[in-house]
Amino acid sequence: MTINSEALQAVPDPSSQRISVLGATGSVGQNTLDLIGRNREKFDVVALTAQTNVDKLAELSINHNAELAVIGDDQAYSDLKSALAGTEVEVAAGREALVHAASLSADWTMAAIVGAAGLQPTLAAIRQGNTVALANKECLVCAGNLFMNEVSCASAKLLPVDSEHSAIFQSIHSSNAGEIDKITLTASGGPFLKWSSDQIAAAQPEDALNHPTWSMGAKISIDSATMMNKGLELIEAFHLFPVDSSQLEILVHPESIVHGLVSYRDGSVLAQLGTPDMRTPIAYSLAWPNRMETPTERLDLATIGKLTFISPDENKFPCLRIAREILEEGAFGGVALNAANEIAVEAFLDRTLSFTAIPKLIESVLDQMHADNPPSSLSTIEEVLVIDEESRKLARSLLNHYIS
Ligand code: NAD
Ligand code: MG
Numbered sequence: 001m002t003i004n005s006e007a008l009q010a011v012p013d014p015s016s017q018r019i020s021v022l023g024a025t026g027s028v029g030q031n032t033l034d035l036i037g038r039n040r041e042k043f044d045v046v047a048l049t050a051q052t053n054v055d056k057l058a059e060l061s062i063n064h065n066a067e068l069a070v071i072g073d074d075q076a077y078s079d080l081k082s083a084l085a086g087t088e089v090e091v092a093a094g095r096e097a098l099v100h101a102a103s104l105s106a107d108w109t110m111a112a113i114v115g116a117a118g119l120q121p122t123l124a125a126i127r128q129g130n131t132v133a134l135a136n137k138e139c140l141v142c143a144g145n146l147f148m149n150e151v152s153c154a155s156a157k158l159l160p161v162d163s164e165h166s167a168i169f170q171s172i173h174s175s176n177a178g179e180i181d182k183i184t185l186t187a188s189g190g191p192f193l194k195w196s197s198d199q200i201a202a203a204q205p206e207d208a209l210n211h212p213t214w215s216m217g218a219k220i221s222i223d224s225a226t227m228m229n230k231g232l233e234l235i236e237a238f239h240l241f242p243v244d245s246s247q248l249e250i251l252v253h254p255e256s257i258v259h260g261l262v263s264y265r266d267g268s269v270l271a272q273l274g275t276p277d278m279r280t281p282i283a284y285s286l287a288w289p290n291r292m293e294t295p296t297e298r299l300d301l302a303t304i305g306k307l308t309f310i311s312p313d314e315n316k317f318p319c320l321r322i323a324r325e326i327l328e329e330g331a332f333g334g335v336a337l338n339a340a341n342e343i344a345v346e347a348f349l350d351r352t353l354s355f356t357a358i359p360k361l362i363e364s365v366l367d368q369m370h371a372d373n374p375p376s377s378l379s380t381i382e383e384v385l386v387i388d389e390e391s392r393k394l395a396r397s398l399l400n401h402y403i404s
Contacts (some may be wrong), residue, residue, distance in 0.1 A: 012383035017043050022102055022121050023112035024048035025056040027217045028161065029136040031278045033060055035286060047101040049113075049121070052076060058083035065107055068092065069368055070101045072117075095397035096282040099124050107285065110161070111136045115342050116388050119143065123381055129154040133285035135386075137236040142335045143384045144239030145227075145377065158240075159285040163242055166281035167260030167272035169368045181342050184261040185233050186253040187312065188213045188276075190224040193254060197316060203355040205348060213256035213276045222345045225310065226358050231323020232341075238327055245327050248261065250320065252310040257299065275299050318359040322366070331375040332387045333366065341364035347399055357402040365395045 010256040019036065023029045029050075029332055034117040039372050051072040059067040059081060068090045071080045077093035092101065102109065102121035108131045111122040118136035125132045127150065128268050134140070147174065151158045160166050164185040172180075191210050208225035209218060216224070223229035230250050233362040237248055251261075263269045273295045274280045277296040286292060299362035314321040319341075326333040340362040369391055378384045 011213075013207065016041070017107040018046050018105070019043050019108045019110070020045070020047040020049075020101065020104065020106040020125070021112065022047075022049050022098075022125065022170075023110075023111045023114065024060050024117065025050040025053040025169075026112055026114060027215065027220075028112035028278060028282065029110065030060070030388060032112065032133075032282050032286075033064060034179050035279055035283055035292070036293070041291065042046045044169050046104055046106045049098050051113075051117070052089070054079045054083055061089045062087055064194055067100055068104070070098050072098045072143070075347075080383060081281065099240050103128050106130060108133065110282075110285075110356055111139070112161075112196070114217055116142055116338055119381065119384065119388075123147070123150060126150050126156045126158070126261070127154050131157040131159060131288075132198050132283075133159045133161050133282070137232050138161055139233045140236045142382065142388065143378060144235065144334065146253075146379065146381065146384065148239055154345065159288055160240055161278075161285050162233060162236060163276070163278065163281045164260040165237060166284050167258075168262055170272045170284065171260065171262040171270035172241065172271065172359055175213065179264055180241075180247065181263040181265050182242055182247045182249055183237060183243055184249045184251050184263070185230060185237060186251050186256070186260060186309075187227065187230040188224065188256045189252040189254050189310070189312075190227060190229075192225055193252065195296045200316070200342075201354070201356045203335040205351065208355060211379045212254065216278075216280070219342070220347060221347055222358075223341070226319045226355070227317035227363075228319035228323060228341055230312070232338070233326075234323060235327050245324075248327075250312050252312050254310075255304065255307050257304065257307055258302075273299055300351040322359060322362055326366070332369070332378055335384055336366055336369040337362065340395045343392055343395035349391060353399065353402055354404060357404075361395060361398060361402050365391055365399050368394055368398070 019034050021029050045066040047068040048061050048066045049070045070092045071213035081091045099120050102124035109125040112135040115138050122139045147235045160169050163244045207282050209221045211221050234248050258271050258273050261269050261271040277295045278297050279294045283292050326337045344358040344361045
């Protein structure tokens, strides 16, 4: 079952929703809580989680009257306990507590942990059977089939938060896959769109973190600079929507105004537009199937005047090609791709790895993983986590080859 056919069956709008935010201190988490804070009467906060940022988690938990605050780093328990002393917020720490928080009954859960660290908590949220707003695209990259099966088994609802996928979700008005010609994800092109290959080779973390249109966490900002983000999004879209890989297209659109398009067999193309602010797609997932007010800047096309669209350049941005090859291959490739990318991004941010070595390291890991393992589909989360760990170890051991 694909989310569009499942999610398009409208449900009644409850007057007050119990919500949890996994990854509350991050960019998506804080944007979500900004919207919640503007509509306090409509939401009760069950659980907020973070990995290390105790002060921010405590502040958000107090501001939003959370029932429970969980810090993933168990060393930080006493700091969080002190920061929340005298409040009614329950405190817990450690990985298990974090996954448990995700499994607590909530009408709506925002899955906004970054990376494969979000797999188990997001799965726990899906298994409790209500609505999960999915920002953590890595879940579908690593284990798309498994996650979509779990959504179906739990009769949960999975609503896309990624702006392109939200746009496509909003533009799909039919669950009849035969009516769709293609789905287009737009890409800003990142900060290096107009840089020469020589300039890109010398790019530093501060250049790559300087995204032209979106304000986001560090990992996704680097993914946008390499355009791996769009590659991961292709895989995400493949699992969310009823099309095959040949029907998925990427279009570079530097203004980030048109977020996604659906082309139908009669020649019609439906798209969703808006200023680049994550609060719009987050609001859509919060209010779905209705809409809610947001404070985002309104789109003024006359002032913008002109929108541009360019085909992506896979030679300049090889991560796009690498991800597309994995999309078409299936099996464990998505897990290895994601794990190698996470290690490469971390090493680039540490200034250990050059920007252009990122795709090289990822390809080496993929080549080695394919040489060492027969193609097999991953049917349990435990199998996914084993491949994830193996790929990370391999990526770390190969790092030295790419350090100049
Ligand atoms: P971020 O780095 O700003 O925040 C990440 C959150 O995850 C933080 O709350 C952090 O405490 C938590 N976290 C980090 N490591 C963790 C771990 N090991 N265990 C548990 N929690 C951990 O990231 P972000 O930009 O908000 O992105 C979150 C997710 O949403 C990513 O998957 C990203 O690809 C996706 N996404 C983000 C945006 C955006 O605008 N930022 C847009 C589309 C999709
Ligand atoms: Mg996106």
